[in-house]
Amino acid sequence: MGRRATLRHSLVALIMMGMVALLAQAACGSDPASTGDEWAVGPTPRAATTAAASATPAHPGQANYVTHCAACHGVSGEGQPNWFVPGPDGLLPAPPHDNSGHTWHHGDGYLFQVTKRGGLAFVMPGQPSAMPGFDLAMSDAEIVEVLEYIKGFWGADEREFQRSASVGDPYP
DSSP, X not given: OOHHHHHHHHHHHHHHHHHHHHHXXXXXXXXXXXXSOHHHHOOOHHHHHHHHHHSOOSSTTHHHHHHHTHHHHOXXXXXXXXXXXXXXXXXXXXXXXXXXXXXGGSOHHHHHHXXXXXXXXXXXXXXXXXXXXXXXXXXXXXHHHHHHHHGGGSOHHHHHHXXXXXXXXXXX
């Protein structure tokens, strides 16, 4: 093998190792562009997720929310952009769990079933959702804890509306 071929193989190997390293960082939640000053201007979703995951949860559902929900719904429940417009696959992006979304419009029983079984298994007509079910990832009690944690993203009026909606649709 000539010198040029050896250099080409070395370059290809170096590029491949770099790609593997970037993929590993992305999978582990590490931000290679991070300066460590994420909190200087304000929390970014990645910085807040990392901080929330490493901190002692203030609410029993916080750790599971960060682990299972925040990647799509946002650390503060902000959801995905254009969450009300179906994507190319016909499915709706993750809605916000804050006051701007519709989570608080639903009773506890509905929210529990969607979280447990997933958006495609249990949805309202006209709301095809890509949300996975978490029945294998969380116990029923943990799902309830996450839903109770999400209620902390709402204002008093939204909590009262949702409390009323849950009278006829309680947790199972």
